[in-house]
Amino acid sequence: MEQGAATRQALLDAAAALIAETGWCAVTTRAIAARAEVPHGAVSYHFASKDDLLREAAISATRRALAAPLALAAQAGSVAELLSGTFAWYAAGGLTDPAVAQLLETAREAARDQALRAPIGADLHEYRKALADLVRRDQERGALVGGVPADGVAAAIAALLDGLILHLVLDPDLDTRPAAAAVLGLLAGEPR
Amino acid sequence: MEQGAATRQALLDAAAALIAETGWCAVTTRAIAARAEVPHGAVSYHFASKDDLLREAAISATRRALAAPLALAAQAGSVAELLSGTFAWYAAGGLTDPAVAQLLETAREAARDQALRAPIGADLHEYRKALADLVRRDQERGALVGGVPADGVAAAIAALLDGLILHLVLDPDLDTRPAAAAVLGLLAGEPR
DNA sequence: TGTACGATTGGCCATATGGACAACCCGCAA
C-alpha cells in the first residue's frame, strides 16, 4: 500500500518537473515514467489519463510555488518591503527558477481547462487577500497613501508583479529599477 | 505567382486562428490545411517546417493584435483616458477576443523559443516607449504626479495591464473596478 | 504548338503516443 503511494507520488513529481522543463504539451507519459524510474505501464495503473496526471501534478506544484510569495505577503512588515524584496528577487535572476516556467505553463493551460482554472484562481484570490490586508495595515500606519481602495491596490500590485514576470520572460534585458522606483514612489505618495 | 502567395497567406491565417482556438500545441499541419481549404501537402511546399509556419503566423498575428493598443497609446490624450478605455474594454469582455488567447499562447511559446522572443520583445518595447511618451506629456501638464521616472511608470502600467489580463483569464469573476480606481487615484496623486 | 517551371495534389512512411492488458510477483490471511 505504501509502495503504491510512493510510485504515484514519484510520477506526480516527475510530471511537474517535466512541465517546467519541456513545456506542458511536450510532456509524454513515457518521459514521465522514465523520469520517475518506473515502467511506462505504471502511469495507466495509477492515473485515469495523462490529463488527470498533469492536472494533479500542476495543481500541487502551483500550490507549492505560490506558498513562498504568500508567506512573504503575510509576514512582510510593509508593502514597500514586500515590493523591494520581490523586485530584488526578479533582478537577482529569480526568473530562472523552474517554478516560474511551471507557473506560466499552468496558467496557459488553465485558460483552457476549467478543472484547472478553479483551484489556481482560488490560490490567486487568497494571495490578493493577504496583500489587501498588508495594504490596509500600511494605510492605517500612514506608510501608504490613503483614499484609494485597499483591495484595488492589492489587485493592482498582484497584477503588476505577475505582469512584470511576463515581460521579463519575454525581454530578459528589461531594467526593472525605474519601474520599482516609480511604483514605490507612487505608493508612498511622496511626490506632490 | 500570385496564387502561390495567396495559398501561403491562407495557411498563415489558418494557423493563427487555430493557435488562438485550440492552443499552440494542439495545432496540426492537417488541421491548418483543412482550415485553409488546401490539401495537407501544401504545408510542406510553402514552409520548411511546422515550427516555421507557426512562428511566422504568430509573429504577424501578434503584431496585428498589438497594433490597436499601440495606436491607442499614441493617440490617447492622457494616461487616465488610456487606462479608463482599457479597463472598460476588459470589463466589456474584451478577453473573449481570440487575440487574447493567441497572445497568451504566443507568450508562452516565446518563453521557450528565442526566435520568437526577439520580435515579440521588440513589439513590447515599442509599446512601452509610446506609453512613456504619453506619461511624460501628462507629467508636464501636471495631470500626473511628477518626481517619478516616466519610463518606470510606463513599464509599470504596461506590466499592470498585461498582468490584469492574466488574472482575468484565470479568474473571470475578478472585479477590476477597485483596481482601476486605485491606479487612477495613485497616478493623479489626488489623495494626500 | 511545345515546353519549362512553379504550384498543386494525394498517397505513403517512419515514428511516437496514449492507453489497454495479460502475465507475474509477493505478502498475508485462511
Place this chain on the structure above:
DNA sequence: TTGCGGGTTGTCCATATGGCCAATCGTACA
C-alpha cells in the same frame, strides 16, 4: 499450502502526426 488482491512489468495496438515525394496541372513564354 492455497487462494487472494494490490501492485508491477513489458508488450501490443490503433491512431495521429510531420514530412517526403512522384505524378499532375496550368500557364506564361519561346
